[in-house]
Amino acid sequence: MQKKVFPLIKIISIALISSAIGLALWNIYTTLNHGALPNSLNLVFLFGCFAMAIHAIEAVAVAAYAPSKKKPPIQYGIYTFFVGTVGVLELFDQDIDQTMH
Helix, strand or coil: CHHHHHHHHHHHHHHHHHHHHHHHHHHHHHHHCCCCCCHHHHHHHHHHHHHHHHHHHHHHHHHHHHHHHCCCHHHHHHHHHHHCHHHHHHHHCCCCCCCCC
């Protein structure tokens, strides 16, 4: 089941986190130019910031733990930032077919 679901979760997560980064950059741009995001995007922006914060926490934890599993910490940290919990699970479960290598 994991081998079928994880790739789909990875694709969706990468797309959503990339979109959240784009929305955050758009917000910074509009703020610097004395504008604002449309009100309809405020909830999406907050949700994206929350998701990025959680993914960042996961990425830092994985980067700190990766050397003990003989894995490159920066690569695993960035990977986990984009795929989220799947990256954490892959690091801790060596039986999962890892697509990173």
